[in-house]
Amino acid sequence: MQPLDSLRTDALACRNCSLCETRTNVVFGAGNPNAELMFVGEAPGAQEDLTGEPFVGRSGRLLTSLIEGIGLTRDQVYISNVVKCRPPDNRDPEPGEVAACAPIIASQIEYISPRVLVTLGNFATKLLLxxxxxxxxxxxxxxxxxxxxxxxxxxxxxxxxxxxxGLIEARSDFEAIKLALASDPSEVK
Structure with a gap:
């Protein structure tokens, strides 16, 4: 297994798809590398591309609020995206772009080895499941x-x-996350 810092260095130098031509920053991931809870989204947006940090725009503020709603902070979790560079005009990532980043997110998940992995949205869910x-x-x-x-x-x-x-649904989903963190993972089918 590749160490997280080495993986980050590889991601920062990545030129495996055309997104490297339009990105401002690679958005590798952030948070606690020993986290029991990891979130995986789709791809960076405009604010994330500017800062190099995942989920810092409007969606990030909402995610932070939901995390805090279950008694945690962003410093206690790890947050990443399937694709590490912003697709132009916030379009969905193309298959080749996903393929270029797939080994990186797989290695991040393996390295973090969270008890609970949360996919944010359709794209990450379909890919990982x-x-x-x-x-x-x-x-x-x-x-x-x-x-x-x-x-x-x-x-x-x-x-x-x-x-x-949507907020009611999200709070309900985050209660399921809180419950999963307090449960034995072997109890899940």
Missing amino acids: ETKTGITKLRGTPVAYRGGVLIPVLHPAAVARRGSA
Whole structure:
């Protein structure tokens, strides 16, 4: 297993897809490398591209609020994205871009080895669970994953678009995360 710092260095030098031509910064990931809870989103947005940090824009503020709502801080979790560079105009990442970053996110998950892995939104959920089933059917339901638990939840941007109904759903999903953190991962099917 590649050490996280070495993996970060490789990601910062990556030129394996065309996103390297338009990025300002590689958004590798941030947080506690020993975290029991890890979040994986889709790809960086404009604010993340500028700062090099994941989830710092409007979606990031909402994610931080939801994390704090279950009694944790961002410093206690690890946050990353499947794709490390911002796709132009915030479009969905293309298959070649995902393929270029897939070994990096796989290594991050292996290194962090969280008890609970949370996928933020449809894209990360479908990729990591290798499913075509959408987030609306899977959200909030814990699934056994690599010796731990994976819980798909709505992406914070989708939560914001849904207004108060989205916030109610998100809080419910985060209660499932809190419960999973307090449970034995072997109890999840």
